[in-house]
Amino acid sequence: xxxxxxxxxxxxxxxGNEILSGRTKEINLGCISVWLNRLGVKVEExxxxxxxxxxxxxxxxxxxxxxxxxxxxxxxxPTHDDITAKSVAKAFNLKYEFHKEAFAILEKYxxxxxxxxxxxxxxxxxxxxxxxxxxxxxxxxxxxENVFCLPGIPSILQSMLGNLKNEILGGKPLISKTIxxxxxxxxxxxxxxxxxxxxxxxEIGSYPFIQAGxxxxxxxxxxxxxxxxxxxxxxxxxxxxxxxxxxxNKG
Amino acid sequence: xxxxxxxxxxxxxxxGNEILSGRTKEINLGCISVWLNRLGVKVEExxxxxxxxxxxxxxxxxxxxxxxxxxxxxxxxPTHDDITAKSVAKAFNLKYEFHKEAFAILEKYxxxxxxxxxxxxxxxxxxxxxxxxxxxxxxxxxxxENVFCLPGIPSILQSMLGNLKNEILGGKPLISKTIxxxxxxxxxxxxxxxxxxxxxxxEIGSYPFIQAGxxxxxxxxxxxxxxxxxxxxxxxxxxxxxxxxxxxNKG
Numbered sequence: 001x002x003x004x005x006x007x008x009x010x011x012x013x014x015x016g017n018e019i020l021s022g023r024t025k026e027i028n029l030g031c032i033s034v035w036l037n038r039l040g041v042k043v044e045e046x047x048x049x050x051x052x053x054x055x056x057x058x059x060x061x062x063x064x065x066x067x068x069x070x071x072x073x074x075x076x077x078p079t080h081d082d083i084t085a086k087s088v089a090k091a092f093n094l095k096y097e098f099h100k101e102a103f104a105i106l107e108k109y110x111x112x113x114x115x116x117x118x119x120x121x122x123x124x125x126x127x128x129x130x131x132x133x134x135x136x137x138x139x140x141x142x143x144x145e146n147v148f149c150l151p152g153i154p155s156i157l158q159s160m161l162g163n164l165k166n167e168i169l170g171g172k173p174l175i176s177k178t179i180x181x182x183x184x185x186x187x188x189x190x191x192x193x194x195x196x197x198x199x200x201x202x203e204i205g206s207y208p209f210i211q212a213g214x215x216x217x218x219x220x221x222x223x224x225x226x227x228x229x230x231x232x233x234x235x236x237x238x239x240x241x242x243x244x245x246x247x248x249n250k251g
Numbered sequence: 252x253x254x255x256x257x258x259x260x261x262x263x264x265x266x267g268n269e270i271l272s273g274r275t276k277e278i279n280l281g282c283i284s285v286w287l288n289r290l291g292v293k294v295e296e297x298x299x300x301x302x303x304x305x306x307x308x309x310x311x312x313x314x315x316x317x318x319x320x321x322x323x324x325x326x327x328x329p330t331h332d333d334i335t336a337k338s339v340a341k342a343f344n345l346k347y348e349f350h351k352e353a354f355a356i357l358e359k360y361x362x363x364x365x366x367x368x369x370x371x372x373x374x375x376x377x378x379x380x381x382x383x384x385x386x387x388x389x390x391x392x393x394x395x396e397n398v399f400c401l402p403g404i405p406s407i408l409q410s411m412l413g414n415l416k417n418e419i420l421g422g423k424p425l426i427s428k429t430i431x432x433x434x435x436x437x438x439x440x441x442x443x444x445x446x447x448x449x450x451x452x453x454e455i456g457s458y459p460f461i462q463a464g465x466x467x468x469x470x471x472x473x474x475x476x477x478x479x480x481x482x483x484x485x486x487x488x489x490x491x492x493x494x495x496x497x498x499x500n501k502g
Contacts, residue, residue, distance in 0.1 A: 021425075022281035029277070048299075190369050
């Protein structure tokens with residue numbers, strides 16, 4: 001791990017042709033990000049890649065050195081296109097073999113006679129992987145060093161995050177404050193830039209939106225330091241007042 | 252470009268802290284993928300990155316050599332956090348300057364006196380960029396070599412894709428066939444693997460789903476060759492019949 005400051009970061013690797021083809025909508029990234037954010041970990045990159053062993057190996061090996069935590073989603077099921085466990089084993093130069101505990105969990109989960117060859121495949125993992133317990137559907141995820149491998153089905157993934165809290169050593173959680181305005185970005189861009197320059201410990205985001213046919217802009221302030229957000233927020237409110245802009249809501 | 256075969260590929264770079272933080276749901280990738288697929292271009296990677304100049308420069312420079320087409324989304328608006336155009340100019344070692352045609356379009360689009368400094372910023376681009384006309388909201392996107400820069404707001408992005416068709420030299424479109432089954436993956440994983448091995452020109456995907464509390468599996472066959480899909484499809488149907496699995500629907 002390369003945690004050089006008290007900032008803790010993560011990357012999410014989404015594995016699956018079905019996301020890249022547009023067939024399946026990706027919703028796991030946002031879920032993992034929000035959950036990690038509460039633990040003081042900021043997701044700083046995400047990659048969506050094909051179910052190809054080399055792609056997975058290279059991506060895992062590049063990112064695990066760059067970020068404190070890596071989360072992968074998808075590819076840990078029983079079919080031929082589920083190659084995440086095998087690929088992660090290869091990335092770490094570990095054996096890909098039956099994990100005794102995972103095997104026992106799955107054997108117990110299925111009725112006698114139902115624990116067939118393809119289900120057994122879900123117990124094959126990089127050697128000495130630590131398990132991520134799956135309260136929804138039996139098949140566990142796993143951890144190798146700083147790489148956390150989760151399934152692709154959102155409801156199952158979400159049910160597994162709860163068991164992971166103690167595995168994450170986070171930094172200070174990021175606090176955010178949002179002000180939704182009835183304006184357009186170009187009305188506020190110049191003074192907002194000045195405010196950003198004066199508040200270098202606060203990240204100011206400006207996000208235009210169209211809602212029920214009306215345009216608006218969400219101003220989002222993010223920082224680890226609540227007092228710095230307050231100071232920045234005052235300056236944004238002054239700008240809004242001076243420009244006579246309507247506030248839709250704040251949060 | 253490294254188009255070594257008749258396969259044409261693309262990567263999508265999604266630029267924006269708001270996606271990585273989980274604040275905003277990403278829906279542009281699927282839209283671009285489906286659109287490109289019809290033109291015979293396969294999206295093979297996507298990266299979601301922060302609004303940081305170096306990140307954008309490195310990502311664009313790495314991927315533009317690896318893929319035939321690069322699409323970026325986000326960061327071409329008027330505010331301080333919109334740095335895509337400047338970063339792409341840097342990636343290509345081009346000047347970042349006013350684009351005459353874009354300036355004229357925007358000047359005409361706004362009422363007299365409304366074309367202020369921050370709106371003018373949207374006319375700054377890498378020198379000699381080619382414009383992508385924006386029928387929704389004036390501000391154009393742009394093209395530098397094989398890199399296509401689009402906005403982040405989905406409705407605007409979608410309205411701009413229509414003007415791009417002639418810019419893309421695609422290969423054979425991928426054809427896909429889906430069969431939704433009332434089964435679980437582990438029931439079919441072993442024979443499906445055998446079918447995959449016999450049909451190396453067809454990509455067989457197996458995607459479990461949960462719908463209205465019931466589990467199912469979508470089998471998706473993809474290939475450039477319709478006859479190869481037909482042959483593979485017959486084998487999948489045989490498997491389904493032999494296992495007495497219910498077909499929910501086909502498409």
